Amino acid sequence: MYKHILLAADGSENSIRAAKETVKIALCSPDSLVEIIYVANFEKAKTEVLHASSNEALNLERRKKVQNVEQLLRDASISYKVTILHGTPGPEIVKYANEQAVDLVIIGSRGLNGLQEMVLGSVSHKVMKRVNCPALIVK
């Protein structure tokens, strides 16, 4: 079945729901690996660096954003790893998924910034359109 599953997460309610669905799918095949992707947005780089006391602190803060998702996977004893990417969320997820030739991409229907996504067109929509593998958008 799906061996390499990419789960895009930003700590939002939707990404937790996406994680729950990921658990269901990953449990179907025993040798599946879930890769949790968090994209550190270029637009926020300046602010994040200004407000973080060090690189390590910033890294920890980003890891904390996906902690709740990690917890869900750990509880279900699914093997997973966390990857932090840098860029613009939509295109970055697409690029990574296609480069790594993953088997499935799972993403929440909308992230933390609802208003911005209404105006700019959503990340999930972009991912759905451009990714070369099946994608699951979780409501």
Next chain:
Amino acid sequence: MQSLKQQWFGNVRGDILSGIVVALALIPEAIAFSIIAGVDPMVGLYASFCIAVIIAFVGGRPGMISAATGAMALLMVPLVKDHGLDYLLAATILTGIIQLLFGVFKVAKVMKFIPNAVMIGFVNSLAILIFLAQVPHFIGISTMTYVFVSVTLLLVYTLPRFIKVLPAPLIAIVGLTAVALFSGVELKTIGDLGNITQTLPSFLIPNVPFTFETLLIIFPYSIALAIVGLLESLLTAQIVDDMTATESEKNKEARGQGIANFITGFFGGMAGCAMIGQSVINVKSGGRGRLSTLTAGLFLIFLIIVLGDLVVKIPMPVLVGIMIMVSIGTFDWNSFKYLIKAPRTDAFVMFATVVIVVYTHDLSKGVIAGVILSAIFFVVKISTLKIIKQDYRYIVNGQLFFASTDAFIDYFKKADMQEKNIQIDFSNSRIWDDSGVGALLKVKEMLSQNGIKVEVSGLDTSSQKIITQLDEMSSSH
């Protein structure tokens, strides 16, 4: 760390394309910052060309863009006004020497001691000053001026939604300059404020007397320029490090900034440093290597030589609109949340930094005041000592050192003790220096005079060592 070959040729296509985008975005800023400093646009353009090209070779952070900047331009204003361009060029050369020395003596490490609050105050006050510098160019000039500023702002904020290939400021400049030329509206242009010469910069020695007086005039400016330049450059390097998930050599960057400014001064350019906004544009446009910075510098001077005639026709209100966008982009909009949520002392330091800079128009003064303020707050915070009594145990919370010994001694002086045997617990504390040891010795002796025996517990090994010496002392008398 990447190899030098990778740093140059690891991303050729992306670097050349992003370099071109950056060059286009650099031109209006270089001109605007020259106007702020009170010099001809060529001074900023030459600086941007020289610094970008030189830093491409000697910088420590590939993919970072350095050129003429607002932070530096703002510092130069009084020097240019009182003494003229030649003194500015001399100050630029001296700035380079100071920065080179900072780099050699590894001052980049000191950056770690500058708290976030000060850096946030730095970017905010920079944004405010850039905005204030635009005000004389658009308030109360003419209705058409307001119209052009507004339309420029409208364009630069809406166009990126629809057109992603070309930078919006460029489209705004080309479009609105054409509109202004063909409609014949009366607007001030860049040409009214200075000349554009369509030649490459040439080597010159600043025409200043080589005396001690000259040094006295330029030194305060050079030291301020050196500090502010390195501060912004190292902050920008951190941002580029984060965006590209790579590391950079901070001391090499400091030396590189020095070399770039040193040479730039001899080619008629004003001191500059790394630019946060342009570096972000570069990385976002796909720039990663040294080639992107080199391309930006070369393409900029190419454009000026080819299109210089047209550049002078750009209406000032359009440039003002773009600079308002730059100042909005420079400001840290999370600061309002920070002011509410951050520890009170941090919020105060940030606010004080901004107020001092805006009042003195000198970024270096704000930064220095901010650092001193936070150092004082830090000492006050760390020297707070709390002692909690549990039966015969006195638990010390906090650090025992020269600034907190008074509080420690006072507590035991005033304590009303019934027990004959007490224990002072240092599990949550540490003795840092001789003052701390002295204080403990004093308390022990004071209490033993009242017939109270003191046992010390919970010391870590390094404190323990000091105390063993102390015991030898107190048993010897």
